[in-house]
Amino acid sequence: AQSVTQLDSHVSVSEGTPVLLRCNYSSSYSPSLFWYVQHPNKGLQLLLKYTSAATLVKGINGFEAEFKKSETSFHLTKPSAHMSDAAEYFCVVRSDTGRRALTFGSGTRLQVQP
Amino acid sequence: NAGVTQTPKFRVLKTGQSMTLLCAQDMNHEYMYWYRQDPGMGLRLIHYSVGEGTTAKGEVPDGYNVSRLKKQNFLLGLESAAPSQTSVYFCASGMSSYNSPLHFGNGTRLTVT
Numbered sequence: 001a002q003s004v005t006q007l008d009s010h011v012s013v014s015e016g017t018p019v020l021l022r023c024n025y026s027s028s029y030s031p032s033l034f035w036y037v038q039h040p041n042k043g044l045q046l047l048l049k050y051t052s053a054a055t056l057v058k059g060i061n062g063f064e065a066e067f068k069k070s071e072t073s074f075h076l077t078k079p080s081a082h083m084s085d086a087a088e089y090f091c092v093v094r095s096d097t098g099r100r101a102l103t104f105g106s107g108t109r110l111q112v113q114p
Numbered sequence: 115n116a117g118v119t120q121t122p123k124f125r126v127l128k129t130g131q132s133m134t135l136l137c138a139q140d141m142n143h144e145y146m147y148w149y150r151q152d153p154g155m156g157l158r159l160i161h162y163s164v165g166e167g168t169t170a171k172g173e174v175p176d177g178y179n180v181s182r183l184k185k186q187n188f189l190l191g192l193e194s195a196a197p198s199q200t201s202v203y204f205c206a207s208g209m210s211s212y213n214s215p216l217h218f219g220n221g222t223r224l225t226v227t
Contacts, residue, residue, distance in 0.1 A: 032213045043220040051213040090156060096212040100145055104156035
């Protein structure tokens with residue numbers, strides 16, 4: 001069974017400083033991993049996806065994630081936080097079995113201080 | 115370019131009442147899903163469908179039923195609502211390839227009193 005673990009439930013940064021949101025995965029094969037963002041009272045928006053073509057994945061709004069098989073990690077980073085980045089972020093893995101469902105991490109709430 | 119559309123956006127029910135949530139997608143996706151989101155628990159899969167006329171249970175199916183009579187629509191029903199079903203419900207759709215992401219609707223906020 002696949003799973004993802006988000007290591008921080010809450011991260012607070014100052015505007016203009018780097019962002020690091022940590023995610024570890026558990027999978028017996030090459031996983032399909034995604035990061036989604038949810039702004040308050042909104043739906044989920046895809047930030048980026050890893051599908052084995054490259055270990056460093058670029059997403060929208062300046063976010064990146066690096067897939068590290070040796071560490072079973074898929075951490076999300078951004079060089080410089082903006083106030084508009086304040087939201088909840090979900091690390092997600094999609095199953096390769098029949099249901100093809102997403103399994104979500106518990107989420108990391110990013111707070112950006114002025 | 116509508117994507118995934120959920121109706122209604124908000125609903126308040128009394129315990130024991132019934133309702134149906136509608137999800138419609140215009141991307142010709144085979145797979146459709148219903149998730150619920152509760153504080154601190156991420157999103158949990160209620161039911162899913164891998165094609166028109168098919169449905170299957172997810173992780174938390176009790177108290178819900180679904181139907182997929184048309185490829186573009188996936189309905190979630192609550193026959194007798196309970197306060198434990200107070201949640202935000204999200205519909206998602208996607209292609210069959212597990213490398214492709216799911217696309218989400220904007221959610222339905224349901225309160226059961």
